[in-house]
Amino acid sequence: MPVKNRFAELLPEITEWRQDIHENPEILFDTVRTAKVVEDKLKAFGCDEVATGIGRTGVVGVIKGKSTASGKVIGLRADMDALPILESTGLDYASKTPGAMHACGHDGHTAMLLGAAKYLAETRNFDGTVVVIFQPAEEGGGGGKEMCQDGMMDRFGIQEVYGMHNWPGIPTGQFAIRPGGFFASTDQFEIRIVGKGGHAAQPNKTVDPIVTTSSLVTALQSVASRNVDPIEQIVISVCSIESSSKAFNVIPDAVTIKGTIRTMSKETRALAETRLKAIATSTCTAFGATADIRWIPGYPAMVNSEEQTEFAASVATEVSGACELADLTMGGEDFAYMLEERPGAYILVGNGDSANVHTPEYNFNDEAIPAGCSWWAGLAERRMPAA
Numbered sequence: 001m002p003v004k005n006r007f008a009e010l011l012p013e014i015t016e017w018r019q020d021i022h023e024n025p026e027i028l029f030d031t032v033r034t035a036k037v038v039e040d041k042l043k044a045f046g047c048d049e050v051a052t053g054i055g056r057t058g059v060v061g062v063i064k065g066k067s068t069a070s071g072k073v074i075g076l077r078a079d080m081d082a083l084p085i086l087e088s089t090g091l092d093y094a095s096k097t098p099g100a101m102h103a104c105g106h107d108g109h110t111a112m113l114l115g116a117a118k119y120l121a122e123t124r125n126f127d128g129t130v131v132v133i134f135q136p137a138e139e140g141g142g143g144g145k146e147m148c149q150d151g152m153m154d155r156f157g158i159q160e161v162y163g164m165h166n167w168p169g170i171p172t173g174q175f176a177i178r179p180g181g182f183f184a185s186t187d188q189f190e191i192r193i194v195g196k197g198g199h200a201a202q203p204n205k206t207v208d209p210i211v212t213t214s215s216l217v218t219a220l221q222s223v224a225s226r227n228v229d230p231i232e233q234i235v236i237s238v239c240s241i242e243s244s245s246k247a248f249n250v251i252p253d254a255v256t257i258k259g260t261i262r263t264m265s266k267e268t269r270a271l272a273e274t275r276l277k278a279i280a281t282s283t284c285t286a287f288g289a290t291a292d293i294r295w296i297p298g299y300p301a302m303v304n305s306e307e308q309t310e311f312a313a314s315v316a317t318e319v320s321g322a323c324e325l326a327d328l329t330m331g332g333e334d335f336a337y338m339l340e341e342r343p344g345a346y347i348l349v350g351n352g353d354s355a356n357v358h359t360p361e362y363n364f365n366d367e368a369i370p371a372g373c374s375w376w377a378g379l380a381e382r383r384m385p386a387a
């Protein structure tokens with residue numbers, strides 16, 4: 001099963017969809033036009049069911065195979081949202097909305113999954129059910145989480161779920177995947193260190209939160225170096241330190257620090273949170289100050305299931321001749337929530353030698369479409385072979 005001929009035929013049409021979505025980017029949950037485009041197309045393809053308003057602006061389509069005797073149901077997920085970036089590609093189909101841009105290629109993801117849906121609804125050459133999932137707000141809004149909270153997995157009986165992201169730097173249409181922890185959790189923390197301010201020349205009459213903070217920032221690094229198993233990944237970055245004093249001769253009452261913790265597993269994530277809180281509290285106590293800690297949960301770590309990863313890689317190998325082992329990334333991915341609810345896998349498809357995602361020069365590479373669509377279709381046909 002190399003790239004399916006049908007997708008070579010459909011390429012001009014899918015490219016047109018992709019460029020239309022590119023021209024009309026929408027941010028976070030505001031993917032109203034995009035969701036309508038998706039809904040209309042899924043209905044035109046003859047999907048057995050098209051549901052809207054899941055996770056606010058999410059859309060789900062159901063495609064039944066020639067038979068459904070296997071009882072298998074797999075979910076295929078794409079994201080639809082753009083980023084608040086001013087596009088500088090100069091393309092003739094560049095964003096018509098200044099300050100919004102498809103700079104992460106979600107236009108390509110949506111178009112590829114639509115292409116696969118069209119093919120699967122046409123051919124139905126499988127024994128089971130395919131659920132195509134189009135989610136809003138991947139870029140920090142937790143659209144995938146909201147779709148799960150709306151009961152999507154149970155409502156459509158989804159048993160396993162697959163996702164794909166384009167990746168600059170991987171040759172166009174080639175694939176890379178990784179079992180286990182793949183994308184990081186993205187929690188934030190904010191700690192207010194409260195002491196007692198005063199004259200810089202009389203520190204003995206103060207509880208200096210600057211000195212306390214200096215020790216705390218250093219001590220926090222011991223979570224990574226002394227608490228977490230050295231073979232586990234973790235990043236702790238303090239990115240902002242703000243004093244309530246702006247003067248050179250006034251010791252402040254308080255200092256606020258902000259940062260992020262990235263991990264690859266539930267266990268490390270929980271350990272990091274516990275240790276951060278303990279170190280902040282006890283360091284402040286040791287200096288006579290107090291710590292007011294805010295833990296702001298982000299996306300969980302995205303963990304690929306072993307068996308589904310192996311299967312996804314085998315389909316990718318059939319499409320493109322190989323599937324590489326992907327590097328870990330400490331970035332986050334909202335698909336993590338779907339993988340917390342169901343086993344599944346997330347794969348990278350090469351975008352070639354393009355500008356990086358999240359930059360104003362980036363563009364999705366339409367030449368990746370046939371491979372991406374073939375992978376989606378191959379998942380359905382291979383996982384649920386026609387009787």
Ligand SMILES: [Zn+2]
Pocket residue numbers: 104139357358
């Ligand atoms: Zn992104």
Ligand SMILES: [Zn+2]
Pocket residue numbers: 104105106138165
């Ligand atoms: Zn993305």
